[in-house]
Amino acid sequence: MIRPLPPLQEILDTARVVALPMATRFRGVDVREAVVFEGPEGWTEFSPFGEYPDPEAATWLAAALDFGWTRSPAPLRTQIPVNATVPAVDAASVATVLARFDGCRTAKVKVAEPGQRLADDIARVRAVREVLGVEGRVRIDANGGWNVDEAEHAIHALAEFDLEYAEQPCATVEELAELRRRVKYMGIPIAADESVRKAEDPLAVARAGAADIIVVKAQPLGGVRRALEIIAEAGLPAVVSSALDTSIGLSMGAALAAAMPTLDFDCGLGTASLFTADVTATPLTPLDGRILVGRVIPDAASLAAWEAPADRRAWWLARLERCHAELERRANA
Missing domain, CATH: 3.20.20.120 (Enolase-like C-terminal domain)
Structure with missing residues (x-):
């Protein structure tokens, strides 16, 4: 987990919640929801499955912050x-x-x-x-x-x-x-x-x-x-x-x-x-x-076209906030 933890507002400033349709139902999922946001190193993603409890989901957020705020290890292949x-x-x-x-x-x-x-x-x-x-x-x-x-x-x-x-x-x-x-x-x-x-x-x-x-x-x-x-x-x-x-x-x-x-x-x-x-x-x-291998930059049209409904956006951002608090608790433990 990166230290210090980026402030929550810094994450929320660029956060977009998307709902992407799938070609074939996969493990009970027809539409995959995710939060994407931009850090100093580029765009990153937070997308734990909906049924995962916050302590487990917080580890996914730690990964997202690591990828967005810390330079990735040197690649050995392209x-x-x-x-x-x-x-x-x-x-x-x-x-x-x-x-x-x-x-x-x-x-x-x-x-x-x-x-x-x-x-x-x-x-x-x-x-x-x-x-x-x-x-x-x-x-x-x-x-x-x-x-x-x-x-x-x-x-x-x-x-x-x-x-x-x-x-x-x-x-x-x-x-x-x-x-x-x-x-x-x-x-x-x-x-x-x-x-x-x-x-x-x-x-x-x-x-x-x-x-x-x-x-x-x-x-x-x-x-x-x-x-x-x-x-x-x-x-x-x-x-x-x-x-x-x-x-x-x-x-x-x-x-x-x-x-x-x-x-x-x-x-x-x-x-x-x-x-x-x-x-x-x-x-x-x-x-x-x-x-x-390389960073992926989302385009505005795709983010707008597949933006999640307002209630799902609120659900995901509230979840992100809870997981951020969990990472803060771990950092201070």
């Missing part, structure tokens, strides 16, 4: 390879989704969606493999939706599609460790996302030997520098992913990926392709499977 993201759509819609991700040869496929069956997951992953061909890379993400037995059964059923890895198949560190032991013979790595970004101790999963890979997201972890520290301390390969950000938030993720000593996997930073609008007329969408 472009970031990214994956396509396939929501829990029916198999017939897979090709249409993938067509939005120009040149991406890796796809992350959502599975274990509430209300769906394993048969739906199998059909979706099969369709992705058919579109990408044998040389494409396919990873699955269950968002902790299975217990250990369900995860073992599902991974076995999906193994024929040559999975790159399985992301957060179970909810807890203990479950991940047990599952990793059970499926080790299949050669399918286990990746941890929620067990890193939503944990009081983001390094617990590494110490427990519960994952082969960690998934890191700049906003939920408190910013680019904090995420780099976690990667270094975990000692595991890392995949940088988005939190369904606007292009401004994605540029924060790109800054993180650009500063990593090694980049072993395509990053989940192509998610601007899931939107039908953005804060800029030139969204940070994949081109030949990559996005560029």
